[in-house]
Amino acid sequence: EAGVVQSPRYKIIEKKQPVAFWCNPISGHNTLYWYLQNLGQGPELLIRYENEEAVDDSQLPKDRFSAERLKGVDSTLKIQPAELGDSAVYLCASSFGTGRAGELFFGEGSRLTVL
Amino acid sequence: SQKIEQNSEALNIQEGKTATLTCNYTNYSPAYLQWYRQDPGRGPVFLLLIRENEKEKRKERLKVTFDTTLKQSLFHITASQPADSATYLCALPSAGSSNTGKLIFGQGTTLQVKP
Numbered sequence: 364e365a366g367v368v369q370s371p372r373y374k375i376i377e378k379k380q381p382v383a384f385w386c387n388p389i390s391g392h393n394t395l396y397w398y399l400q401n402l403g404q405g406p407e408l409l410i411r412y413e414n415e416e417a418v419d420d421s422q423l424p425k426d427r428f429s430a431e432r433l434k435g436v437d438s439t440l441k442i443q444p445a446e447l448g449d450s451a452v453y454l455c456a457s458s459f460g461t462g463r464a465g466e467l468f469f470g471e472g473s474r475l476t477v478l
Numbered sequence: 479s480q481k482i483e484q485n486s487e488a489l490n491i492q493e494g495k496t497a498t499l500t501c502n503y504t505n506y507s508p509a510y511l512q513w514y515r516q517d518p519g520r521g522p523v524f525l526l527l528i529r530e531n532e533k534e535k536r537k538e539r540l541k542v543t544f545d546t547t548l549k550q551s552l553f554h555i556t557a558s559q560p561a562d563s564a565t566y567l568c569a570l571p572s573a574g575s576s577n578t579g580k581l582i583f584g585q586g587t588t589l590q591v592k593p
Binding site: 404406408411419471472 | 482520523527567569572581582
């Protein structure tokens with residue numbers, strides 16, 4: 364069974380440029396998460412989807428970040444324009460079902476470097 | 479607000495010894511706690527979940543304890559091997575979100591097992 368797939372794995376852009384990250388969760392997983400991880404820190408939640416609904420986006424900087432999960436399957440996270448401080452790893456995770464305590468399955472992450 | 483603390487200093491131990499990692503939390507009582515392993519350049523991988531009514535949980539060479547009075551979880555790896563070298567993250571459900579799967583992560587502790 365395929366795991367959570369993210370692309371691109373690495374992206375280098377200049378500040379003020381846009382960037383987009385794509386995530387395909389494990390088949391059948393209703394809940395999808397985007398986390399941000401800075402070097403030496405734990406992942407921090409940006410947004411959580413249950414099916415196609417964003418149920419928690421309180422940590423998403425909405426002035427420059429946006430996300431969508433139109434058909435309740437794959438998802439895209441966009442940053443426009445990127446700033447130097449956005450350099451980090453963007454992790455996507457998925458879990459089975461909604462409203463339950465269970466393990467998260469993470470992708471390998473997309474490492475963003477903003478110059 | 480809730481706070482999770484893991485020892486930010488790396489833990490260096492000799493192969494064959496038992497590694498013990500600590501996760502402390504404050505300001506609330508989580509219904510469960512999870513431990514993840516993260517290798518460099520990879521996404522976190524789920525290891526164990528322990529619920530508040532469980533004092534201890536084991537999986538092969540791993541043992542997790544959960545002391546709700548001390549607000550602490552201990553993560554033990556017995557007979558450690560160099561392949562156990564990684565960063566270990568503890569994660570708790572966000573306060574008021576025990577049934578949503580929304581996790582808050584500690585900053586992680588890096589374990590280095592020397593042959």
